[in-house]
Amino acid sequence: xxxxxxxxxxxxxxxxxxxxxxxxxxxxxxxxxxxxxxxxxxxxxxxxxxxxxxxxxxxxxxxxxxxxxxxxxxxxxxxxxxxxxxxxxxxxxxxxxxxxxxxxxxxxxxxxxxxxxxxxxxxxxxxxxxxxxxxxxxxxxxxxxxxxxxxxxxxxxxxxxxxxxxxxxxxxxxxxxxxxxxxxxxxxxxxxxxxxxxxxxxxxxxxxxxxxxxxxxxxxxxxxxxxxxxxxxxxxxxxxxxxxxxxxxxxxxxxxxxxxxxxxxxxxxxxxxxxxxxxxxxxxxxxxxxxxxxxxxxxxxxxxxxxxxxxxxxxxxxxxxxxxxxxxxxxxxxxxxxxxxxxxxxxxxxxxxxxxxxxxxxxxxxxxxxxxxxxxxxxxxxxxxxxxxxxxxxxxxxxxxxxxxxxxxxxxxxxxxxxxxxxxxxxxxxxxxxxxxxx
Numbered sequence: 001x002x003x004x005x006x007x008x009x010x011x012x013x014x015x016x017x018x019x020x021x022x023x024x025x026x027x028x029x030x031x032x033x034x035x036x037x038x039x040x041x042x043x044x045x046x047x048x049x050x051x052x053x054x055x056x057x058x059x060x061x062x063x064x065x066x067x068x069x070x071x072x073x074x075x076x077x078x079x080x081x082x083x084x085x086x087x088x089x090x091x092x093x094x095x096x097x098x099x100x101x102x103x104x105x106x107x108x109x110x111x112x113x114x115x116x117x118x119x120x121x122x123x124x125x126x127x128x129x130x131x132x133x134x135x136x137x138x139x140x141x142x143x144x145x146x147x148x149x150x151x152x153x154x155x156x157x158x159x160x161x162x163x164x165x166x167x168x169x170x171x172x173x174x175x176x177x178x179x180x181x182x183x184x185x186x187x188x189x190x191x192x193x194x195x196x197x198x199x200x201x202x203x204x205x206x207x208x209x210x211x212x213x214x215x216x217x218x219x220x221x222x223x224x225x226x227x228x229x230x231x232x233x234x235x236x237x238x239x240x241x242x243x244x245x246x247x248x249x250x251x252x253x254x255x256x257x258x259x260x261x262x263x264x265x266x267x268x269x270x271x272x273x274x275x276x277x278x279x280x281x282x283x284x285x286x287x288x289x290x291x292x293x294x295x296x297x298x299x300x301x302x303x304x305x306x307x308x309x310x311x312x313x314x315x316x317x318x319x320x321x322x323x324x325x326x327x328x329x330x331x332x333x334x335x336x337x338x339x340x341x342x343x344x345x346x347x348x349x350x351x352x353x354x355x356x357x358x359x360x361x362x363x364x365x366x367x368x369x370x371x372x373x374x375x376x377x378x379x380x381x382x383x384x385x386x387x388x389x390x391x392x393x394x395x396x397x398x399x400x401x402x403x404x405x406x407x408x409x410x411x412x413x414x415x416x417x418x419x420x421x422x423x424x425x426x427x428x429x430x431x432x433x434x435x436x437x438x439x
Contacts, residue, residue: 022339022340022343022344023113023114023117023340024113024116024117024120025117025336025340026117026336026337026340027113027114027116027117027118027120027121027161027165028117028118028120028121028124029121029124029332029333029336030117030121030161031117031118031120031121031122031124031125031157031158031161032120032121032122032124032125032128033066033121033329033332033333034067034121034157035121035122035125035149035153035154035157036125036128036132036147036329037062037063037066037067037329038063038149038153038157039125039129039132039147039148039149040132040135040142040147040325041059041062041063042146042147042149043137043142043146043147044056044059044137045059051138051315053223054315055137055138055315055318057223057227058318058319058322059322060227060228061227061231061292062322062325062326063228064227064228064231064232064235066326066329066330066333067232106170107166107170110165110166110168111162111165111166113165114161114162114164114165114166115158115162117161118157118158118159118161118162119158121158121161122154122157122158129144129147129148130144132147133146133147133148135147135321135325136321137318137321138314138318139314194244196240196241196243196244197241197244197245199237199240199241200237200238200240200241203233203234203236203237204233204234204237204388204391204392206230206233207229207230207231207233207234207392208230208391208392208394208395210226210229210230211226211230211392211393211394211395211396212395213226230392231292231392234288234388234389234392235285235288238281238284238285238288238384238385238388239277239281242277242281242284242381242384243273243274243276243277244273245380245384246269246273246276246277246377246380246381247269247270247273249376249377249380250266250269250270250273250276250376250377251266251270253265253266253269253376254266254267254270260361260365260369261365261368261369261372262369262372263369264365264366264369264373265368265369265370265371265372265373265376266373268349268369268370268373269373269376269377275341275345275348276373276374276377277377277381278337278341279338279341279342279345279373279374279377280374280377280378280381280422281337281381282333282334282335282336282337282338282418282421283334283378283381283382283385283418283419283421283422284381284382284384284385285330285333285334285385286330286331286334286414286415286417286418287381287382287383287384287385287386287389287414287415287418288385288386288388288389289326289327289330289389289414290327290386290389290410290411290414290415290418291386291389291390291393291407291411292326292389292393293323293326293327293410293411293414294404294406294407294408294409294410294411294414295393295407297320297323297406297407297410298404298406298407327414331417331418331421334418334421334422335421335424335425338421338422338424338425339425339428339429342374342425342426342429343429343432345370346370346429346432346433346436347432347436349436350436353366353433353436353437354436354437354438356437357437357438363433363434363437363438366433366437367430367433370426370433371426374422374426375422378419378422382415382418382419386411386415
């Protein structure tokens with residue numbers, strides 16, 4: 001049994017440098033960005049003057065807008081790490097390995113990969129500290145002391161990343177432990193219910209309600225909590241309803257497909273709507289961010305014309321800085337998410353692409369189907385996420401600021417950049433598709 005286990009864990013068809021490097025790199029980026037965000041925001045909580053609450057509220061919004069996508073990216077990395085092992089662990093079960101053995105192997109491997117990535121992320125954060133210290137707020141740089149975290153977050157964040165990977169591995173083991181033959185034969189059809197849409201509508205309605213009553217909150221802590229709940233809930237619920245919407249659209253496209261590429265694309269989405277959603281979920285977060293950033297720019301533009309005092313001028317400049325940092329951080333996550341998920345999708349479908357290549361299907365047709373399976377959900381995701389953000393922001397900013405020229409320009413620019421990142425990801429992973437089809 002030990003010899004068989006070693007062979008299964010080492011055979012190149014199921015693992016290898018790419019399969020290992022992708023989740024490790026994703027865990028490293030998640031850890032580094034999360035530490036950088038926390039380090040940059042900690043200074044705001046040391047201020048106690050009349051402007052402190054304003055800066056703290058803006059920091060909460062930025063943290064929520066970045067932490068939710070970071071958690072999503074971390075979960076994607078954990079699922080990628082687990083997916084690479086499904087076939088091997090299922091085969092071990094068929095060979096007689098006990099559920100306890102399979103579980104231990106999966107959890108240990110996930111923890112090791114996540115720990116390696118988290119430690120690399122801490123090192124990246126340490127390299128970034130001098131650059132973060134130069135970021136100006138309230139007329140002066142934050143400084144090394146302002147962005148350097150203590151030992152508690154430097155330990156807690158990597159441990160949280162490892163815990164996320166372990167939990168994802170344990171949840172992913174249910175199919176392997178219960179039905180190894182189903183995993184080996186790919187009989188794990190996704191189950192999505194319309195209740196997802198109902199829950200999403202309720203959460204968005206609650207978020208709008210919180211934003212509407214924000215001005216009557218009794219304390220600053222309550223305001224910060226309401227902001228965090230509204231933005232965090234609206235962002236998180238997209239992961240719930242997104243796969244369900246994508247599945248409905250793909251079903252319609254499969255029924256009306258006129259070319260092999262369109263049919264393959266629709267069937268690829270229907271094979272796993274959740275996987276299709278993960279390919280574009282980063283742009284969903286960016287679309288949400290675009291509306292927030294556009295509204296913020298419109299607010300600054302409307303207030304900037306007649307600012308009388310120095311503190312207000314600094315606040316407007318700091319809002320611009322915060323928007324820029326938040327958007328840049330969002331794009332870093334999108335780029336990482338796109339690369340990880342698209343490469344993972346190719347590795348997951350390696351057998352299919354190889355079989356299609358042997359049957360004589362040109363790689364150009366396969367690549368066209370892959371592009372369509374990404375870009376079609378992308379359009380739905382970008383529009384839906386932007387509309388959700390606009391609805392949530394409406395009670396706070398009003399329709400005038402959302403549709404202001406400055407706001408629309410920022411929204412269009414951010415969406416175009418997000419879609420461009422996805423296109424670059426598709427181009428960058430095409431050589432991997434060619435190798436898989438010709439394997």
